[in-house]
Each structure stands twice: as structure tokens, then as C-alpha cells.
Amino acid sequence: MADDGMLLNFELGDTPLTTQVKFKGGRWRDRVRAQKNVKRGQDSAADDSNRPNKRLRTVDHDGPKTANPNPSSAVWVPSHAMKTGQVTSSLFTSNPTAVTNFDEIPLEESEPAKPSNAPLSSEAESFLSLGLSRRVAQHLANKLEMKAPTAIQKNTIPQLVKEDSDAFLQAETGSGKTLAYLLPIVQRIMALSVNEDGTPKAQKVHRNSGLFAIILAPTRELCKQIAVVLEKLLRCAPWLVSTTVIGGESKHSEKARLRKGVNILIATPGRLTDHLDNTEVLNVGTVRWLVLDEGDRMMEMGFEDDIKTIVGKIRADKLLKENGEGVVLEGVLPSRRVTVLCSATMKMNVQKLGEISLEDAVHITASKSDMEDDGAKGSSEAAFSAPSQLKQSVIVTPAKLRLVTLIALLKSTFARKGSVMKAIIFISCADSVDFHFDLLKSPILLETDKDDDAKPNIHIQGTVAPACYISSPANPKVLLHKLHGSLAQPVRTATLHSFTDCKEPAVLITTDISSRGLDVPAVELVVEYDPAFAVADHVHRIGRTARAGRPGKAVLFLLPGCEEGYKSILSGAPLAQRYESILEKGFATPITSLPSTSAEGATLESEKQSWTSRAEALQLHFEQRLLAKPASGANADEETPKKKGAWAKGGKGGKGKDNIKPPDDPLLVSARQGFRSHIRAYATHVREERGYFDLTQLHLGHMAKSFGLREAPGGIGGGVMARKVNKSHAGAGKSSGGNHKGGDDDDDAGGAVDEAARKRMRDKMRSVMNAASEFNLG
Numbered sequence: 001m002a003d004d005g006m007l008l009n010f011e012l013g014d015t016p017l018t019t020q021v022k023f024k025g026g027r028w029r030d031r032v033r034a035q036k037n038v039k040r041g042q043d044s045a046a047d048d049s050n051r052p053n054k055r056l057r058t059v060d061h062d063g064p065k066t067a068n069p070n071p072s073s074a075v076w077v078p079s080h081a082m083k084t085g086q087v088t089s090s091l092f093t094s095n096p097t098a099v100t101n102f103d104e105i106p107l108e109e110s111e112p113a114k115p116s117n118a119p120l121s122s123e124a125e126s127f128l129s130l131g132l133s134r135r136v137a138q139h140l141a142n143k144l145e146m147k148a149p150t151a152i153q154k155n156t157i158p159q160l161v162k163e164d165s166d167a168f169l170q171a172e173t174g175s176g177k178t179l180a181y182l183l184p185i186v187q188r189i190m191a192l193s194v195n196e197d198g199t200p201k202a203q204k205v206h207r208n209s210g211l212f213a214i215i216l217a218p219t220r221e222l223c224k225q226i227a228v229v230l231e232k233l234l235r236c237a238p239w240l241v242s243t244t245v246i247g248g249e250s251k252h253s254e255k256a257r258l259r260k261g262v263n264i265l266i267a268t269p270g271r272l273t274d275h276l277d278n279t280e281v282l283n284v285g286t287v288r289w290l291v292l293d294e295g296d297r298m299m300e301m302g303f304e305d306d307i308k309t310i311v312g313k314i315r316a317d318k319l320l321k322e323n324g325e326g327v328v329l330e331g332v333l334p335s336r337r338v339t340v341l342c343s344a345t346m347k348m349n350v351q352k353l354g355e356i357s358l359e360d361a362v363h364i365t366a367s368k369s370d371m372e373d374d375g376a377k378g379s380s381e382a383a384f385s386a387p388s389q390l391k392q393s394v395i396v397t398p399a400k401l402r403l404v405t406l407i408a409l410l411k412s413t414f415a416r417k418g419s420v421m422k423a424i425i426f427i428s429c430a431d432s433v434d435f436h437f438d439l440l441k442s443p444i445l446l447e448t449d450k451d452d453d454a455k456p457n458i459h460i461q462g463t464v465a466p467a468c469y470i471s472s473p474a475n476p477k478v479l480l481h482k483l484h485g486s487l488a489q490p491v492r493t494a495t496l497h498s499f500t501d502c503k504e505p506a507v508l509i510t511t512d513i514s515s516r517g518l519d520v521p522a523v524e525l526v527v528e529y530d531p532a533f534a535v536a537d538h539v540h541r542i543g544r545t546a547r548a549g550r551p552g553k554a555v556l557f558l559l560p561g562c563e564e565g566y567k568s569i570l571s572g573a574p575l576a577q578r579y580e581s582i583l584e585k586g587f588a589t590p591i592t593s594l595p596s597t598s599a600e601g602a603t604l605e606s607e608k609q610s611w612t613s614r615a616e617a618l619q620l621h622f623e624q625r626l627l628a629k630p631a632s633g634a635n636a637d638e639e640t641p642k643k644k645g646a647w648a649k650g651g652k653g654g655k656g657k658d659n660i661k662p663p664d665d666p667l668l669v670s671a672r673q674g675f676r677s678h679i680r681a682y683a684t685h686v687r688e689e690r691g692y693f694d695l696t697q698l699h700l701g702h703m704a705k706s707f708g709l710r711e712a713p714g715g716i717g718g719g720v721m722a723r724k725v726n727k728s729h730a731g732a733g734k735s736s737g738g739n740h741k742g743g744d745d746d747d748d749a750g751g752a753v754d755e756a757a758r759k760r761m762r763d764k765m766r767s768v769m770n771a772a773s774e775f776n777l778g
């Protein structure tokens with residue numbers, strides 16, 4: 001209605017309007033429904049005015065004065081919009097006011113702290129002194145350019161090389177936990193065929209000598225990454241073989257590889273359980289190590305039963321002291337089965353995992369004092385800390401301004417050549433990732449696609465594209481990537497390779513699928529556009545930068561209101577930045593990299609005014625793009641014949657030729673879908689943090705604007721929205737740190753039901769966005 005209708009630019013006053021709306025034409029039932037909807041809207045508007053904790057609808061103190069010539073008007077139409085007859089609400093009016101005390105220093109200028117996850121000084125520590133052989137230490141120094149261990153490696157390697165007890169490794173992200181457990185395993189397996197002085201033993205171990213170690217990790221990407229590190233390491237012992245069994249790949253070829261023989265196996269839990277059940281050749285009698293990397297994530301994703309099965313099967317098989325070929329394993333390999341649990345964050349479910357898998361475990365952390373703590377419980381403080389050199393900030397941004405603020409941030413990030421090479425943007429769900437990728441990518445074809453001689457990788461044609469809105473004259477070709485669990489495995493693999501190997505500045509838009517373990521050293525900026533579902537996930541997300549002592553920046557977007565309280569539970573004392581300064585910096589210059597031939601490009605380039613006008617113009621440009629009519633038959637091809645029938649309105653079976661409604665622009669469809677999924681995902685924050693992420697406080701209309709939509713689409717989910725209405729009627733809205741009043745009982749009773757509903761939704765969301773395809777169970 002408001003999309004292409006009249007121009008609204010008048011004072012609405014303080015009281016809500018109660019207009020009489022008459023509907024004519026169409027079916028009686030539709031008219032009654034429309035009438036009811038209008039009434040409901042008016043009722044809820046009246047309720048809104050009484051709602052105590054609803055976001056304040058105040059006019060911002062700065063910004064709008066220049067942006068809006070009439071700040072008291074509810075709807076402001078920029079001059080360029082008037083030309084097109086479009087109606088748009090101003091970005092800078094009716095925004096809630098933040099209560100945060102802002103820091104005046106920009107993030108770049110804040111003092112960097114001493115790195116906490118860097119390798120130690122090579123004068124003080126060496127791999128040799130930790131009990132690794134000269135061969136391994138030389139290989140690390142000469143081929144992998146690692147001269148000294150990190151703190152967690154220093155504390156873990158001697159323990160796992162000499163002792164046979166279970167271990168729980170806990171250290172910051174990017175601190176080198178992978179090599180901390182791999183090095184002792186490789187060292188001890190190598191010792192089956194090489195004497196301490198480096199001379200070969202009479203017995204030679206090879207790929208058929210037995211499976212000695214199994215490493216489990218939650219995602220296929222992480223499994224592949226561990227496999228790459230291990231492969232590099234095994235170049236100093238080429239007679240040993242490792243492989244992966246993960247979802248999304250041919251089970252047939254996995255079986256063939258297992259049949260040929262393997263000494264170290266890296267697997268996702270679902271696929272390994274499958275092979276243990278169905279692949280006879282997989283014999284675990286010789287297995288001495290079971291490593292559970294990112295154990296908490298595996299538990300979170302519901303792999304408790306798989307892990308129990310795997311641990312049970314490995315323990316049930318008789319431990320062989322000698323393999324079938326007479327190779328003596330006793331004395332060199334551990335005399336018992338050793339389980340190693342590994343995570344940067346520890347929560348209750350990891351303790352449960354410990355109970356399933358660990359026996360008298362040693363708790364190993366990066367600092368000496370932590371090592372002296374007894375038991376495998378550790379302190380939760382240490383568990384949730386980010387690397388100290390990581391510069392963190394939060395931007396408190398009103399919902400309407402989120403999209404333009406994100407673009408302004410990225411634009412200034414890539415404004416200077418060499419300032420940032422790679423950035424990752426975390427978004428809550430796959431649909432929203434798809435939408436933002438489609439919105440930010442350039443319609444121009446990739447160079448590789450145009451070049452007939454070059455062989456373009458067909459897998460990345462839908463997931464890698466130039467990012468015109470964030471490119472700059474200094475960095476004219478920033479490459480945009482997207483990654484989530486709903487993509488086919490070859491696409492995921494190719495996209496991640498493209499992002500990792502990209503020599504141009506690159507941005508990855510992704511879900512939490514990339515939050516764990518992913519090691520792309522050139523990542524210098526992490527943006528959490530949507531906050532993580534749990535603070536532990538936040539620690540992992542920001543840990544994709546500032547790895548192994550390198551610098552890094554992390555920016556978290558929060559909404560004014562209850563979300564602002566979330567900052568207080570984050571480690572590392574993030575700076576609080578004003579969105580206005582981000583916009584001002586980002587829109588100091590026009591966006592010049594849009595195709596200049598397009599009308600939209602011309603609109604944006606002709607805006608040589610204030611940053612507020614540029615932000616408004618960009619938002620308008622996005623809204624217009626969404627409203628563009630698709631090229632004839634553009635998405636008709638994508639629709640099934642059944643759906644095509646559904647376009648027809650009125651008339652039985654929708655046969656009336658004149659009534660056929662043209663399909664919406666694919667970008668509009670994607671925006672609506674992304675918005676709906678985003679709102680559903682918002683309801684799935686963990687219970688303990690839901691006070692900060694309270695769905696009842698979310699302004700759907702404002703949030704819709706950040707998806708380029710002029711109104712919130714329907715179909716978000718009865719349960720969630722019904723709760724929103726009920727709560728607002730009861731006046732029992734929960735705010736950060738506030739108590740429930742006058743409705744506790746209802747809330748408690750409702751809480752249980754709601755919890756079950758949220759759990760179902762959470763499970764569903766996860767299966768849609770990440771989990772189901774992350775762990776291939778089939």
C-alpha cells in the first residue's frame with residue numbers, strides 16, 4: 001500500500017489516528033478480514049502508547065536536523081523520492097535513543113594490548129625441549145615456519161607425549177590448540193618406526209598397520225582444515241596416512257579409502273557413527289586417541305548420542321597390544337585409550353561431555369596458574385575471554401539504520417588500500433545471508449565468468465561476486481562471498497577456498513557455520529551484524545580474527561534498548577561507538593562504484609550533500625531496487641506450475657487471465673524471507689541472554705527497513721507474535737536487568753510452554769541454517 005501510493009508528509013500529533021476505513025469490492029470474507037486487521041492495528045497502536053518498555057519514539061538529537069527539514073513529521077520524503085512519487089519514512093526520525101556512554105576514541109586509534117595467543121619467544125622455548133623429536137622440530141621450523149610453541153602447546157605437548165591420561169585443553173581462540181593435540185599424536189605414532197636418535201626401527205609402520213587416532217569435529221569445514229594441518233605435518237613421516245570421513249561426500253569412496261588403510265581419521269560424529277555401523281573394514285581395536293575438537297559445539301548440536309556410541313564402541317573393542325602384522329604397539333603408544341577434549345569455551349554441556357568421555361582428565365590451559373587448578377572444571381571467566389590484542393567495539397544502531405550503517409562501516413574499512421584484507425560478517429540465518437549477499441553484490445559479471453579462456457569454477461558462481469557498494473577507488477574490486485549450511489558441499493568447499501586464497505580484499509557473509517575453528521589468517525575484521533545466540537558463540541565468532549598473535553578488530557551491532565545491556569557481559573571491555581560517526585565516515589564520499597549507467601547509480605552519484613542525505617539516498621536506492629518489476633518471466637522460471645496457479649487472484653481456480661498477479665522481484669521475495677527468518681532466529685537466543693534479546697521489544701517495522709522493506713511482511717509465526725501481543729497487553733515487558741511484575745505466574749506457566757516452542761523453533765532453525773547440512777547424517 002505505502003510502497004507506491006501517496007505522498008505522506010504531515011504532522012500526526014501525539015494521539016494515534018483512528019480513521020474509518022471502508023473496504024469495497026472482492027469477497028465478503030476478505031472485506032471482513034481486512035476490516036478486522038485495520039481495527040487490530042489501531043488497537044495495538046493504542047496499546048503501544050501505554051506500553052512502558054517499548055522503545056521510545058523520539059526524534060534523534062543530531063542527524064535529523066540536517067536530514068529532515070521537518071523533524072516533527074512522521075514521514076519525510078527526500079526531494080529525489082518526490083520525483084519518483086515514492087513514499088518513504090525517514091531513516092533519522094522516530095528512532096529510540098541509546099543510553100550507552102559512548103567512547104570518543106575511534107576503534108582504530110585505541111591502544112593495542114600485548115597479544116595473548118602468540119607463539120612464545122624462540123629463545124626461551126623450543127619444540128625440541130617439549131619432547132618432540134629433532135625430525136619433527138626441524139620440520140616445524142623449516143617447512144611450517146614455526147620456531148616456538150604457543151603457551152597451550154608448551155603446556156600440552158609434554159603431557160600428551162609422556163603421559164597416558166585424558167586431557168581437557170582449554171585456551172583462547174587462535175592459540176594453536178590443533179597442533180597442541182596433533183603433535184604428540186604424530187610424534188608417538190612416528191616413534192613406532194623411528195628410534196629416539198632418528199635411526200629407523202626394524203619394524204616399519206605403514207597405512208595398513210592400524211588406525212591409531214580419531215579426531216571428531218563439528219563441521220565439515222573444520223574437519224577439512226584439521227586434515228590440511230595434519231597433512232602438512234605428516235610430510236615428515238610420509239609412511240603415515242590420514243583421511244577424512246565427513247558428510248556431503250561419497251560414502252563409497254570413503255569406504256574405499258578406509259579399506260586401503262589409514263592411521264589417523266578425522267570425522268564428523270554423524271558420519272563416523274554411520275561407518276562404525278556399516279563399514280566392516282573400520283576396526284577400532286588399535287585406536288589409542290579420541291580427540292573431540294570443539295566438544296561443546298558438538299554437544300550443542302545434539303550429537304551427544306553419536307558421541308556416546310563412538311566412545312562406547314571404541315572402549316568396547318579389545319585394546320590390541322600388537323597389530324595383526326606383529327608390530328608391537330605396547331610401550332610406544334599409550335597403554336590405555338586417551339580422550340582429549342578441546343574447546344575455547346566451556347559450559348555445562350562440556351562438563352557432561354567430560355562425564356561421557358573423560359576419566360581423571362588433566363585440565364590444561366594456556367597459563368601456568370590455570371594449569372595448577374585441579375579438576376577438569378576450570379573457571380568460566382577464563383573460558384569466555386577473547387585474545388587481548390583483539391580490538392572490540394559495539395555500535396548501538398537503531399533498527400532502521402542498520403543496513404546503511406553496515407555499508408558505511410564496510411565502505412570506510414575498504415577505503416584505504418591494505419588497511420583490511422579480509423572481513424567476515426556474521427548474520428543469524430541462511431535466508432538473511434542470501435538476501436544480504438544478493439543485495440550487496442554487483443550486477444556486473446565476475447571477470448572469470450566473462451573470460452572464455454579461463455575455466456571459471458562453476459561452484460562459486462552463485463556465492464562469489466564483486467561487492468560494488470563497499471568497493472572504493474583504492475580497492476575497486478572487493479569480492480563478496482557467502483557461506484551457510486544450506487549450500488551444497490562442493491559449493492561450500494569452493495567458496496571457502498575462494499575466500500581463503502583471494503588476493504583481493506574479500507568479505508564473507510556467513511552464519512555460525514563459520515564461527516568455530518575456521519582459520520583464515522588474513523581476516524582482520526569480524527562484524528557481528530546479528531549478535532550470536534549465546535555469548536560463547538560470540539567469543540568463537542570474534543576469534544576468527546586476531547589469531548596466533550596477529551592484530552584484529554571486531555564490531556558488534558546492538559539495538560538501542562535492552563540489547564545495550566549485553567555489552568556488560570562481554571569480555572575485553574569493548575568500546576562503544578556512535579553509529580553517527582560510522583555513517584559520517586562511511587558516507588564522507590559518494591558511492592562511486594555503482595554501475596554509472598543505471599538510474600540508481602546516477603541518483604547516488606548526484607548526491608553531493610551531507611552524509612545523512614547519502615545514507616537516505618542509499619536506503620531509498622535499495623528500497624527502489626526491491627520494488628523494481630522483474631524482467632518479464634524473470635522469476636517465473638523459478639516457480640513451479642503449482643505456484644504459478646497461486647498467483648491468480650479471485651475466480652475459481654485462479655483461471656481468470658486478467659487477474660494474474662505478476663511475480664514479485666526475486667530480491668523482494670528474498671528480503672521478505674530473510675526478514676521472517678531473522679525474526680524467528682531472534683527468538684532463539686539462549687534463555688539466560690533473552691533479557692537482552694527480547695522479541696517483545698523489537699520494532700518490526702523499523703527492522704523491516706533494514707531489509708529494504710517498507711513494512712514488515714506477515715507470516716512470521718503465530719506463536720512468537722501472539723506472545724508479543726499478549727505481553728504488551730499485560731504490560732509485563734521484560735527489560736534488561738528488570739524483574740517481571742504483575743504476571744509472573746502467567747509468565748512462568750507460559751515460560752514452560754514458550755520454552756518448548758522456542759526449543760522446537762531453535763531446533764528447526766538450526767536444521768535449516770546450519771546443523772542438518774553441516775553434519776551429514778545420511
Ligand SMILES: Nc1ncnc2c1ncn2[C@@H]1O[C@H](COP(=O)(O)OP(=O)(O)OP(=O)(O)O)[C@@H](O)[C@H]1O
Nearest residue numbers: 119146148149150173174175176177178517519548
Ligand atoms: N607455534 C606456532 N607458531 C606460529 N603459528 C602457530 C603456532 N601454532 C599454531 N599456529 C597458527 O595459529 C593459528 C591458529 O591455530 P589453531 O587453528 O590451531 O587455533 P585454535 O586454538 O584451534 O583456535 P580456535 O579455538 O579458533 O579453533 C593457525 O594459523 C596456526 O597455523
